[in-house]
Amino acid sequence: MGNERQIIYDLIEQLGGFENSTVVLKDLIKFLNTDQITEFVEYFTENHDITIPGYEEYELCMDCQDTYEINEAHTCK
Numbered sequence: 001m002g003n004e005r006q007i008i009y010d011l012i013e014q015l016g017g018f019e020n021s022t023v024v025l026k027d028l029i030k031f032l033n034t035d036q037i038t039e040f041v042e043y044f045t046e047n048h049d050i051t052i053p054g055y056e057e058y059e060l061c062m063d064c065q066d067t068y069e070i071n072e073a074h075t076c077k
């Protein structure tokens with residue numbers, strides 16, 4: 001398989017580069033299915049160490065019964 005992905009970069013280039021690529025992003029979001037979107041956002045947030053407010057994942061500590069954010073270190077009180 002060649003570098004067929006290059007076509008999207010060429011498209012963006014044609015639209016004036018990444019500064020003007022919001023239109024591509026918007027259509028890409030419409031085009032992708034829900035699973036792909038979810039997978040991508042999970043990949044992105046992990047890769048960039050971002051937590052989206054409202055989407056934090058909580059874990060229940062079995063020792064102190066306290067909940068803590070999954071990305072944060074937990075010490076029992």
Ligand SMILES: [Zn+2]
Nearest residue numbers: 061063064076
């Ligand atoms: Zn605990």
